[in-house]
Amino acid sequence: DNLAHECLICLHDAEWSGDFNSAGTRGIARMRKRMDTLWSREQSAFGKVLQAAATLRSGEEAWVGGLFNFDIGKGQQLDAPVPEWGFKISEDEYWKAFYYANPGEPRGDDIYYMYKWIRVMRPDGSTTAAFEDFKSRCTMPDPNANRSEE
Numbered sequence: 001d002n003l004a005h006e007c008l009i010c011l012h013d014a015e016w017s018g019d020f021n022s023a024g025t026r027g028i029a030r031m032r033k034r035m036d037t038l039w040s041r042e043q044s045a046f047g048k049v050l051q052a053a054a055t056l057r058s059g060e061e062a063w064v065g066g067l068f069n070f071d072i073g074k075g076q077q078l079d080a081p082v083p084e085w086g087f088k089i090s091e092d093e094y095w096k097a098f099y100y101a102n103p104g105e106p107r108g109d110d111i112y113y114m115y116k117w118i119r120v121m122r123p124d125g126s127t128t129a130a131f132e133d134f135k136s137r138c139t140m141p142d143p144n145a146n147r148s149e150e
Contacts, residue, residue, distance in 0.1 A: 009038060009117060023123060025070055025091075030078075032065045083108075092119040092128045 011031060020027030035054040054062075066086075068075040073088025083099040094117040100107035120134045121127050 011038075012123065013037070020068075020070055024068070027070055029068045029070065030065065031068060032063055034062055035064050036062070038064055086117065089116075092130065093117065 011033070014031045014033035016029050016031055018027065018029040020029040035057055036051070038054075063079075065078040066075050067078055068086075073094075075086035075094070077084035077086075080098075083102055084096060085099070086094045086096045088094050096115055096117060097111045098113040100110045100112050102108055118130045118134075119128050120131045
């Protein structure tokens with residue numbers, strides 16, 4: 001349900017700094033990761049275009065960064081042109097919201113897009129309740145394959 005065709009967001013190998021515990025449940029952490037390795041993309045034309053665009057970026061434009069406050073369950077993407085926030089719902093679920101403007105500006109409280117992050121694997125390698133569903137989606141036949149033959 002993500003229009004950007006992002007299938008799996010991988011944060012385990014990002015550059016992390018700050019004062020936080022390794023489980024990501026306490027403290028404040030800054031995350032930095034190259035865009036071309038952050039997401040896996042859906043095997044669609046749009047997914048392939050987005051992956052190519054991420055691969056072609058260089059310098060600081062090639063990186064995405066975020067600040068996570070694990071104590072209050074909130075994260076913010078730092079390099080976005082408009083505010084993008086993540087809100088913790090549970091240990092294994094965050095909702096990411098995109099706003100029209102910064103706080104205090106007109107429409108600063110209005111969300112224009114939102115999707116959820118569901119954890120499928122914890123840092124220790126154990127899986128969550130969502131893992132089997134994710135695995136079945138990753139291994140099912142592509143519903144759009146061979147459309148040109150119809």
